[in-house]
Amino acid sequence: MSAYICQMYLLVERYVETFVEISPYIELLICIPCIVINIYCAxxxxxxxxxxxxxxxxxxxxxxxxxxxxxxxxxxxIVPRQYLSLENEYYKAVAFYTVAYIHHWCVLMLDIKFFILGFERWFGFRSRATYEHSEDNTSIKIYCSLAVLAFCAVTTKVYLYLTFNDKSNETFRRAFVVEDDLSAMLASHLLALFGWIYAFVIFRRLMRQAEAFRFSSQSLSESYVIKETIRINTVIGPIVRAYLVMAIACTMTLAFNIYCMQYGYWEMRSAYYQSLTNVEYIMINTYNFYASSYTIWYLRPLRKIFLNDLRTVFKCSIQMENGVSPVDRLEDAATVHFDHLHSQWQ
Incomplete structure (x- = not known):
């Protein structure tokens, strides 16, 4: 019985190590189409x-x-571990840690993603009387400020690690690589959950207020911003819920990792820890692909352009589905209301 358990353990360990080896390619396989979609959307x-x-x-x-x-x-x-030694492979290690630094910043920006989007929608709705034609770039300034603040936070963390610890390769990895620092991983997950709470509250409140002011706008510009708020909130709602699912799943995965390390089942350098961490990144990748695809299909103007491009490329007629989506109904209602207001102003 003991020999059988030992054999099963070795088999599981072999499968886990294989997954750790192939998971980066799974991430890239999902990520590359996502980047193509984002380039097209941009x-x-x-x-x-x-x-x-x-x-x-x-x-x-x-x-x-x-x-x-x-x-x-x-x-x-994908980078082999022997390239991360500052003593033996200095330039390769510097290149790796530079990429790790940028990655650390990207993770932090992902965590505060909905803080930024929520603020932009809130600010636009609050200034709805003039937001359509104004050149107020307050939201962009806030976005740039948060991006700089994120860089400062990552820089401060790296500085503190390298100042108060020895200059070993282990210290550099903990300073630059997110998953090699358990406290950074935990803070990242908590920040993502707080970001979802903020987004849920803001978008829910904006939806109620937009519905309340929908037919009582004082100008065409205000009416346009209200209808735009409803359309965007309708599309972002499922994306926010998907973000919650991803955040909870990643947090549970990290909690399981912490539990197993706390009770000595494995350590941070083990293949088990790395495999679960890679699962988290695969879930993040899947969410990004879903959010990008959902946006391009359910934001009606983008969908029209996308279908026209498909018709041009494949020279065929693509039939729209017979059902009317909620976004279509809102778009039609917005058009009717806009025409009604326009006739009153004439």
Whole structure:
């Protein structure tokens, strides 16, 4: 019986090590189509005048940063361990830790993603009387400030680690690589959960207020911003829920890792810890792919352009589904209300 258990343990360990080896390629396999979608969205989004310029810029940049989380982690996981020694492979190690530094920043930006989007939508709705035609870039300034603050936070962490610890390779890995520092992993997961709570409260409140002011706007610009808020909130709602599922799943995975390390089942350098960490990044990658695909399909102007591009490429007619989505109904209602207000102003 003991020999059988030992044999099963070795078999499981072999499978886990195999998964650790192939998981970076799984991440890249999911990430590359996601980046292609984001590039397409960026090109088409930049030419759209349907949505506010601040929203378009923040959405495009945030999607690229989130895709960079899995892309950079996939490349980092492929790098052999012997290249991370500052004594033997100095330039390769410096290149690796530079990528790890950028990856650390991307992870932090992913955690505060919905803080940024929520603030932009809240600020736009609060300034709805003039937001459509104003050149107020307060949201962009806040976004840039948070990005700089994230860089400062990562830099401070690296500085503290390298100042108060020995300059060993282990210290450098804990300072630069997110998953090699348990406290950074825990803080990242908690920040992501707080970001979801903020997004849930903000978007729910905005949806109620937009519905309340829907037919009592004082100008065409205000009516436009209200309808835009409803359309965007309708699309972002499922993305926020998917983010919650991802955040909870990743937090449970980290909690299981911490439990097993606390009771001595494995350590941070083991294949078991690394495999569960890679599972988290695969879940993040899957979420990014879902969010990008969902956005391009359910934001109606993007979907129209996407289908027209498909017709052009494949020279075939693509039939729309017969059912009317909630976004379509909101778009039609917005058009009717806009025409009604326009007739009153004439």
């Amino acid at each position: 090109i088409r989004f930049a030419n759209l005048q349907t949505f506010n310029n601040n929203f378009r810029i923040i959405m495009i940049v945030t999607n690229f940063i989130c895709a960079g989380v899995s892309l950079l982690h996939g490349f980092m996981s």
